[in-house]
Amino acid sequence: MTVESTAARSMARRSGTGGKSATKKSASAPREAGGTTGTTAATAKRSKSAGAASPAKTENSGKPAKAAKSTRTSKTAQPAKTAKASKAAKAAKPAKTAKAAKSTASAKTTRTARTTRTTKAAPAVDGSAGTELVQLLTPEGERVEHPDYAIDLSDEELRGLYRDMVLTRRFDSEATSLQRQGELGLWASLLGQEAAQIGSGRALRDDDYVFPTYREHGVAWCRGVDPTKLLGMFRGVNNGGWDPTSNNFHLYTIVIGSQALHATGYAMGVTFDGADSAVIAYFGDGASSQGDVAEAFTFSAVYNAPVVFFCQNNQWAISEPAERQSRVPLYQRAAGFGFPGVRVDGNDVLACLAVTRAAVERARSGQGPMLIEAFTYRMGAHTTSDDPTRYRRDEERAEWEAKDPIARLRTYLEKDGLADDAFFASVEEESEAMGKHVREAIRTMPDPDTMAIFENVYADGHALVDEERAQFAEYLASFADPDEPAHSAASAGEGR
Amino acid sequence: MAAATSTASASAASGTPDVRKMPIAKALNEALRSSMENDPKVLVMGEDVGKLGGVFRITDGLQKDFGEQRVIDTPLAESGIVGSAIGLALRGYRPVVEIQFDGFVFPAYDQIVTQLAKMHARALGKIKLPVVIRIPYAGGIGAVEHHSESPEALFAHVAGLKCVSPSNASDAYWMMRQAVESDDPVIFFEPKRRYWDKGEVDVTAIPAPLHAARVVRQGGDCTLAAYGPMVKTCLEAASAAEEEGRSLEVVDLRSMSPIDFDTLQKSVERTGRLVVVHEAPVFLGTGSEVAARITERCFYHLEAPVLRVGGFHAPYPPARLEDEYLPGLDRVLDAVDRALAY
Numbered sequence: 108m109t110v111e112s113t114a115a116r117s118m119a120r121r122s123g124t125g126g127k128s129a130t131k132k133s134a135s136a137p138r139e140a141g142g143t144t145g146t147t148a149a150t151a152k153r154s155k156s157a158g159a160a161s162p163a164k165t166e167n168s169g170k171p172a173k174a175a176k177s178t179r180t181s182k183t184a185q186p187a188k189t190a191k192a193s194k195a196a197k198a199a200k201p202a203k204t205a206k207a208a209k210s211t212a213s214a215k216t217t218r219t220a221r222t223t224r225t226t227k228a229a230p231a232v233d234g235s236a237g238t239e240l241v242q243l244l245t246p247e248g249e250r251v252e253h254p255d256y257a258i259d260l261s262d263e264e265l266r267g268l269y270r271d272m273v274l275t276r277r278f279d280s281e282a283t284s285l286q287r288q289g290e291l292g293l294w295a296s297l298l299g300q301e302a303a304q305i306g307s308g309r310a311l312r313d314d315d316y317v318f319p320t321y322r323e324h325g326v327a328w329c330r331g332v333d334p335t336k337l338l339g340m341f342r343g344v345n346n347g348g349w350d351p352t353s354n355n356f357h358l359y360t361i362v363i364g365s366q367a368l369h370a371t372g373y374a375m376g377v378t379f380d381g382a383d384s385a386v387i388a389y390f391g392d393g394a395s396s397q398g399d400v401a402e403a404f405t406f407s408a409v410y411n412a413p414v415v416f417f418c419q420n421n422q423w424a425i426s427e428p429a430e431r432q433s434r435v436p437l438y439q440r441a442a443g444f445g446f447p448g449v450r451v452d453g454n455d456v457l458a459c460l461a462v463t464r465a466a467v468e469r470a471r472s473g474q475g476p477m478l479i480e481a482f483t484y485r486m487g488a489h490t491t492s493d494d495p496t497r498y499r500r501d502e503e504r505a506e507w508e509a510k511d512p513i514a515r516l517r518t519y520l521e522k523d524g525l526a527d528d529a530f531f532a533s534v535e536e537e538s539e540a541m542g543k544h545v546r547e548a549i550r551t552m553p554d555p556d557t558m559a560i561f562e563n564v565y566a567d568g569h570a571l572v573d574e575e576r577a578q579f580a581e582y583l584a585s586f587a588d589p590d591e592p593a594h595s596a597a598s599a600g601e602g603r
Numbered sequence: 604m605a606a607a608t609s610t611a612s613a614s615a616a617s618g619t620p621d622v623r624k625m626p627i628a629k630a631l632n633e634a635l636r637s638s639m640e641n642d643p644k645v646l647v648m649g650e651d652v653g654k655l656g657g658v659f660r661i662t663d664g665l666q667k668d669f670g671e672q673r674v675i676d677t678p679l680a681e682s683g684i685v686g687s688a689i690g691l692a693l694r695g696y697r698p699v700v701e702i703q704f705d706g707f708v709f710p711a712y713d714q715i716v717t718q719l720a721k722m723h724a725r726a727l728g729k730i731k732l733p734v735v736i737r738i739p740y741a742g743g744i745g746a747v748e749h750h751s752e753s754p755e756a757l758f759a760h761v762a763g764l765k766c767v768s769p770s771n772a773s774d775a776y777w778m779m780r781q782a783v784e785s786d787d788p789v790i791f792f793e794p795k796r797r798y799w800d801k802g803e804v805d806v807t808a809i810p811a812p813l814h815a816a817r818v819v820r821q822g823g824d825c826t827l828a829a830y831g832p833m834v835k836t837c838l839e840a841a842s843a844a845e846e847e848g849r850s851l852e853v854v855d856l857r858s859m860s861p862i863d864f865d866t867l868q869k870s871v872e873r874t875g876r877l878v879v880v881h882e883a884p885v886f887l888g889t890g891s892e893v894a895a896r897i898t899e900r901c902f903y904h905l906e907a908p909v910l911r912v913g914g915f916h917a918p919y920p921p922a923r924l925e926d927e928y929l930p931g932l933d934r935v936l937d938a939v940d941r942a943l944a945y
Contacts (some may be wrong), residue, residue, distance in 0.1 A: 349724035357693070358725050362717045368683055369718070372690020379672050380694070399714070402683030409678055563728035564762050566786035570814065570861035572762070 142227075182538070240450050240482060243457040246510040248518025250457075259460040262330030262525045268309065268456050269520060270534050272301040272513045275325040277538040278334045281545045282324075282341070286491040290549045291341045295322045299454070299486030303419045305329060305581050306459025307387065307481070311468055313355065314384045316377075318370040321359040322419075330356040335548035344555050364390055364397030367416065371403045374412035374470075385470040386414040393424025395440065396432045404444040404476070413470035415463065416478045418440075419453060421485035426498040438480035446476045453483025454512040484510070557583065620807045621739040628798040630772040631661045631737075633806070634779035635699060645783055646691060648675040649684060649701030649737075658703055659739055659798055681711035688734050689719055697733045697785060697828065712757070719788045720763030735779075740768075741832045741882045742842040742929055743796035745922040751926040752919050753883035758790045759860040759892075766859040767813060768792035770834035772802030774857060777810035792859075794832035816863035818870060822850035823878035825939050829891060830856040830868055833880045833930065836925050840935040851939065859889050867893070868900045875906035875933025880930050885913040907945035910938045 171588040229296055241256050260268075271279060279297050286294040299324070308329025311317065319326055332354050339348035340359060347358040360366040370388030377384050394400050395418060407414045420437055422429050433440070441448030451462045459481055466477040484507035488495050561576040625633070639645045641766050647662055647669075651677040656663030666674035670737040677684045677785030681702060688698035704706045708715075715736065724734050729826045759766045775793070782789040811817060819834065820841050827837040834855045841851040854870050856862060871877045877897055879890035894909035920928045 283925060338871025345725075345727065346721070348727065350729040351693070351726055352729060360718075362713065365686065365714060365718050368714065369690040371683075372687030372692075373694045374690070375687060376691045376694030376696055379696070398680075398710070399682055399686055402678070402680040402686065405678050405680060406683050406687050426784070541671045563724045563726075565765070566723055566728070569765070569787075570863070 121359050123545060133533050140412070159543055160589050169546040174389040225567060239453050241458045241462055242452040242455050243461060244452075244455045244515055244519055246515050248515045250519060250523075253458070253461075256458065256461040256465060258464075260457070260460075265516070265520060266526050266530060267458070268305055269513070269516050269526070270537070271305040271309065271325070271328060272516065273534050274541055275301050275305060275328050275540055276513060277384075277541055278545060279324055279326070281542045282338060283487070283491060285338070285546065285549050286341070291338060291491075292343045293490050293492060295341075295342050295490045296322050296485075296487040297322050299484045299507065299512070300419055300421055301325055302456035302516075303417075303453040303459050303481035303483050305416050306456040306461075307389075307463040307479070310463035311387065312384070312467075315467065316355045316357070316370070316373055316380070316384065316386045316388070318357045318366040318373070318388045319359055320363075320366065320389050320391060320394070321361050322391075323359070326389065327354075327356055332356050335545060335552075337365050338545075338549055339552070342549065342552060344552060364394035364399040365402075366390070367394070367397075367400045367403035368406070371407045371410075371476075372415075373412050374407065374414035374476075376414055378410070383471045384413070385467040386412075387467070388414060389417050389419065389603055391418065391421065391424065392420040392429045392432050392437060393427065394418075395420075395437050404441070404446075404478075408444045408446050411473070411475040414476045415466040415470055415472070416476060417481065418478065419465065419481045419483055419485050421453075423485050423489070423495070423499065425489040425493060426495075428499075436480065438478055441476075441478035446478065448478035448480065450480045450482055453481030454507075454510045454515070456512055483512075619807070620770070620805050621807045622803050624668050624801055625772055625806045626773040626799045626801045627769070627794070628659060628661055630776040630802075630804050631793065632663055632665070633804070634776045634783075634834045635662065635665060636668075636808070638699070638780055638783040639665065639673060642697060642783075643673075643770050644695060645697045645699065646673050646675060646698050647701070648677050648688060650677055650679055650703050652676060652701050657701055657796065659793075661737070661739075661793070661798075662701065677794070678828050679861055681707055681709075682714050685711040685714040685719065685734075685736065688736075689722070692732050692734050692895075693730060697735075697783060699735040699737060702736060702738045704750045705738055705752040705754055706932050708736075708738055708754065711736075713760055713930075715788075715790075716761050721897065723787070724763060732788050733783075733786050735782045735785075735791055736788070737791045737793060739795040740792045741794055741796065741806075741929035742919065742925050743832065747922070747942045748919070751790075751922075751925065753789070753881065753914065755792055755859050755881075756883055756888050759889060764790055764860060765814070766790045766792065767857060768794060768831035768859065769857065769908070770794065770797070770819075770829075770855050772800070773804045774855075776804045776806065777808070778813055778857070781810065781813040792831055797835060797898065798831050799800075800835070814861050814863060816854055816856045816858070816866040817867065818852060819855045820851070820853040822852035823874055825869070825878060825942055826854055826870045826874045827878050827880060827939070828853045828856055828870075828890075829880040830889075831881075832858060833882060836930065836932060837880055837935060840932045840939070843932055844936060844939060849939065849943070856889075856935075862893065862896075864893075864896050864900060867897060871897055871901045872904045875904055876939075877901075877905075877909045877937045878912060878935065878942055879909065880912045880933065880935055880938075882914055882929055884916055885911045886916050888913055907942040910942050912938045 144348055146327045241253050242251060243253055243256065244250055282291060285291050304323060304325030306327040311329070317326055317330060324334070324337055328334060332349055334351045339345045351357045356364065357369065366389055367388045370386045374386040377386060388403065390400060393404050399568065405415070406412070418437055420429055424432065436450060438448035438450040449462055453459060461481055466479055469477055486504065486507065558576065558580065561572055564572045591603045635647060647659065647665055651657055652662040653666040653671065662674060667692055677735045684700055688700045691698045702711065719732055721736060723730060740755070741753045744751070755766055755768065758764050766783065767778055767782065767789060769778045779791065782791050820838055822841060827840065834853065837853045841853050844851045850871050852874055854867055856867070879893045881889055883889065888911070890911035890913060894911060897909050899904065912934050914928060
């Protein structure tokens with residue numbers, strides 16, 4: 108062996124998976140985490156730009172080709188059949204009509220949309236959902252009534268919602284700090300969206316099923332998912348990390364809007380099973396531009412699937428304002444698909460709970476999907492890799508700060524004497540404890556075994572994965588110190 | 604990986620053999636029917652799969668017998684079809700999705716690649732995605748644009764997916780049955796120009812493993828490897844070569860992911876030469892991977908480089924040119940000539 112290759116090998120050994128190097132690896136975590144950040148940010152950006160590309164998708168429509176007659180019918184037995192069938196398919200195609208209808212609708216409503224943005228929400232499509240933003244608790248902490256959405260909660264339930272929101276915010280800010288300390292590669296903060304998530308999350312039953320984006324930390328909390336489990340993918344130790352079936356909380360979905368279809372399919376299955384569970388799909392204002400979300404609306408409407416589409420319009424899709432996604436208020440989109448949409452004050456936990464309850468009940472009773480647009484604000488950056496100062500004003504944030512979801516509930520609880528100092532102190536104490544727990548959990552979170560690369564690629568196995576696993580194990584084993592037991596080779600053997 | 608060595612689905616039937624002659628289209632239909640009878644969780648969904656029975660009639664009669672909840676006519680949105688199939692799979696169903704034509708799969712490509720293929724791994728194995736995506740593929744029927752493509756390499760490249768393509772009625776039946784029973788997503792490429800080719804199907808046989816290749820003709824001078832529609836072409840080429848005194852072996856790969864390299868390796872070790880044939884463009888096609896791997900495995904047995912015959916790096920041509928574009932008997936034999944000239 109030459110001097111160079113020996114050096115190369117010893118370098119490689121140092122970055123290997125031995126017990127010694129594991130210590131080294133965790134010591135250099137901040138730098139590595141920085142690397143992850145870059146990659147993930149790029150991924151997020153790509154997901155978004157897919158949205159921008161979706162109009163092209165629509166235009167693409169290979170469909171018209173189907174209708175054209177085959178030029179060489181004599182060539183084979185079936186072209187004639189195909190051509191005929193395709194023609195029928197074209198005739199039945201609903202997409203075209205839908206598209207036409209949509210453009211007309213958007214042209215008509217443009218003016219209204221612009222005025223309503225600054226004043227109040229336009230009338231809800233089904234007429235029953237009131238004429239404005241559904242609100243039950245004002246930013247000043249005043250309890251108000253709404254003609255269509257009532258709620259009557261016990262003092263304990265109200266305090267519970269407060270506790271949920273405080274703990275969720277604490278977990279979230281702890282995660283942001285951990286990212287700054289290099290313990291996480293990336294974090295997508297939910298700061299400001301606690302009411303939307305806790306309100307909707309607490310409207311669900313255990314047998315309901317949730318399809319989140321990557322920001323639904325508050326909903327995860329409501330579902331009983333161990334908060335530290337949410338950190339795994341942001342630390343880079345796995346790409347999901349929890350069993351979706353144990354809490355009926357699906358994995359975080361990074362590709363924007365994909366989960367809306369999964370929720371729809373799942374809801375179709377609920378119907379086939381004759382069950383009365385509901386399914387809820389979370390997505391954002393950016394995702395509302397995705398074809399998958401539109402297709403989910405179509406499918407769920409056509410099959411009358413028991414799914415609630417919960418859109419958190421937090422005003423920003425990374426740097427793009429909601430105006431870049433739609434010329435009509437998002438909740439109005441539902442009308443074109445044939446189900447109701449409603450806009451709720453997304454910083455009002457009571458309204459979010461009441462409206463989601465109503466939507467879920469509607470789904471359970473066989474009335475099909477509903478769209479809820481929770482009008483809220485992303486107080487923080489898109490993720491820790493983002494810099495909102497490049498695209499939005501401080502004043503805007505300040506305006507929304509005055510509508511803070513936690514502050515308004517606290518004001519209400521205090522003013523009406525629904526919670527005493529001891530309660531707030533206990534929540535504060537619990538919040539401190541949670542922070543400590545999260546910090547400890549992340550710092551003791553083990554890195555995955557190298558051979559985990561080959562784990563669970565397939566349920567039934569795959570010859571190529573087996574081959575590559577064996578080759579890679581052999582390669583790693585070639586670095587083993589002959590004086591020490593070969594760690595990586597041994598774990599490779601237990602690969603599956 | 605075990606490999607069957609004869610054309611007939613291997614022996615040992617339980618009870619009396621029930622051998623029926625039927626076209627590939629009917630074999631697929633029968634397989635779907637059996638799968639649905641055996642497992643109430645199996646669903647069929649796609650565009651026009653209900654009353655019409657699909658544009659190729661593969662699902663003919665299924666909706667009538669199993670109802671609209673198990674044979675689901677979907678809106679015309681491929682991403683929606685696959686995305687909702689994923690949701691149904693998460694709910695415990697086993698959806699068999701029909702994409703009407705090869706060229707229409709791409710709106711669903713995102714769901715297939717970013718979601719379907721990875722979800723099992725992302726959940727650390729806690730959930731399974733038993734979804735079959737049927738794609739009538741490849742050319743030869745004089746169709747218009749987007750109706751004749753062979754996109755299999757785009758799927759075989761993706762970890763988490765399995766890709767297969769039957770070449771005859773018996774395989775069509777059994778491979779579909781096995782694909783539906785698989786707990787992994789399977790992209791099932793159906794050779795549309797062979798739909799009406801008849802063959803014997805023994806529905807009582809014990810089938811070969813889904814991903815095993817099969818030697819369908821034995822020979823000593825050169826191996827031809829193919830799958831789907833090109834197996835027949837290769838068999839015809841082998842017959843023609845025989846008249847010229849050349850003995851060609853034909854291996855039906857049957858599966859493009861995983862590929863049964865062991866069976867192919869044994870064949871090439873015998874013949875010393877390999878020509879891989881598919882309709883898909885040669886560049887970065889299945890044949891490229893086969894050539895690389897077989898070269899690694901059989902370097903000292905090879906008398907000639909592995910050659911590839913397939914489509915060109917050009918859009919699938921208008922129908923009046925497809926006879927020139929598609930690999931036929933002559934182009935296969937030309938490659939054999941070149942391999943034997945080394």
